[in-house]
Amino acid sequence: MNIFNIYLPVAGIEFSVLLLILIGFCVGVLGGFFGVGGGWMITPALNIFGFHMAFAIGTPLADIFGQSIGAVRKHHRMGNVDWKLGFVSIISSVIGVEIGSRVILEMEKVGDVGSVVRWCYIVLLSALGSYMMYDYFSTHPRHKGSADVSSKSAEKIRPGGTKVSEKLHRINLPPMISFPASGIQGVSVWIILLVFLITGFLSGFMGVGGGFIILPVLVYLIGLPTTIAVGTSLVTVLFTAAYGCFTYALKGRVELLAAFIMLIGASIGAQVGATAIKYIKGYGIRLLFAIMVIFASLSVLTEQFYKMAGKHIFQQLAGIVLMGTALAMSALIIGKLTLESRKDGTSSRQN
Amino acid sequence: MSTTRALVILLVSLSFTCVIPVVFTGYNEVCSSEAGSEQSTEFRNKVDTSKLSGIEYLIADMYNNDRVLYAVVVTLVMATLGTGMAFLTDLVLKALGLEVSRISHKE
Incomplete structure (x- = not known):
């Protein structure tokens, strides 16, 4: 395997090119499909395989920036990007990130905040995953009778909307703003700003890009159809990662050669993931996202056990859970894409 | 697009x-x-370039001497490669019959 190793001059280590491409590819598939950056996966993976933590945090951001450009472009072509909402969300998110990061800095003066952040991760991820699973099994037409589905239309919830989002839309606090691309006729600007201020705060507080928070927020609180939520979330990821890429490189925490190699796999993966959206309906995306988020929370929980017990096995287990989930999820998405595209090809030939 | x-x-x-x-x-x-x-124990802010050559030397030298240039180059390289690879992958996927167009947003 040594013939595939390459010397990374800035990080000062030898690393397998194949492993870099594989990690990049998996993150690309997940990023293009779920509208997330995937830093939560690459950072621990690189760190476990020998990257210094400083580079394991900065290098993925450069990779995510590059892969997001192609993914956003593809989602735009499919009509999955609400640019107006994307830009409004960025303004508010940046302020939230700033507040969150300041809170962390203040907390660091008191003591070790790593444990607090990890517990926040565990609670947030498991709560998000559980709610999305509950939502899937309680509202998906396959699990709910047709009578219940018709009762939803009787409640006049527009397609893609949820009960919570409809309630938020009814709050008449001027100025109101509409997002025609998402089918949202009117919602208070203050609601949008507040929601993204909170997601931005969580991103800054937990030191993550925030894609995995933004997607459920766009679906359940703002009421976007899932596919548009994926594309719009990627816009936020693109800008956050662009900023992160530059600022981390400025601080000397980006290994250019590693990011370059990872991006080759990630760009291909992102295109594959974004294309798969065409064949999987909104509820399916939500279910897969919920499963992924639950496994991610399990991984962080295992990492927390390592910090508490000091046994190295827990850290390795955390990495295995994370990489295993990413690999399995990527395989599932590619498998579904292959199957559905074959069906599509067969039916179009018959017609 | x-x-x-x-x-x-x-x-x-x-x-x-x-x-x-x-x-x-x-x-x-x-x-x-x-x-x-x-960071305090292991993170190196300078790279030893004495044993490097070619592209490795160029990257390490830029990293050591001009961090702003390094950041600009990293950002530009990522953006260019990301766009280029997306374009190429798109062509391959089209050839495989996986062309995308505007989709209906079904839940």
Whole structure:
């Protein structure tokens, strides 16, 4: 395997090119499909395989920036990007990130905040995953009778909307703003700003890009159809990662050669993931996202056990859970894409 | 989407990356603090270039001597490679019959 190793001059280590491409590819598939950056996966993976933590945090951001450009472009072509909402969300998110990061800095003066952040991760991820699973099994037409589905239309919830989002839309606090691309006729600007201020705060507080928070927020609180939520979330990821890429490189925490190699796999993966959206309906995306988020929370929980017990096995287990989930999820998405595209090809030939 | 639009996205992203870090320095501090646990003992801010040659030397030399240039190059390389690879992959996927167009948003 040594013939595939390459010397990374800035990080000062030898690393397998194949492993870099594989990690990049998996993150690309997940990023293009779920509208997330995937830093939560690459950072621990690189760190476990020998990257210094400083580079394991900065290098993925450069990779995510590059892969997001192609993914956003593809989602735009499919009509999955609400640019107006994307830009409004960025303004508010940046302020939230700033507040969150300041809170962390203040907390660091008191003591070790790593444990607090990890517990926040565990609670947030498991709560998000559980709610999305509950939502899937309680509202998906396959699990709910047709009578219940018709009762939803009787409640006049527009397609893609949820009960919570409809309630938020009814709050008449001027100025109101509409997002025609998402089918949202009117919602208070203050609601949008507040929601993204909170997601931005969580991103800054937990030191993550925030894609995995933004997607459920766009679906359940703002009421976007899932596919548009994926594309719009990627816009936020693109800008956050662009900023992160530059600022981390400025601080000397980006290994250019590693990011370059990872991006080759990630760009291909992102295109594959974004294309798969065409064949999987909104509820399916939500279910897969919920499963992924639950496994991610399990991984962080295992990492927390390592910090508490000091046994190295827990850290390795955390990495295995994370990489295993990413690999399995990527395989599932590619498998579904292959199957559905074959069906599509067969039916179009018959017609 | 046309290549021109992709380039516009790219340019907006780049201008965003160049302005924001100057304004929001607090986030940078968090970036460093995230990596801080190991930084004091292991993180090297300079690379030993004596045994390097070719592209490795060029990257390491730029990293050591001009961090702003290094950051600009990293951002530009990522943006260019990301756009280029997306374009190429798109062509391959089209050839495989996986062309995308506007989709209906079914839940």
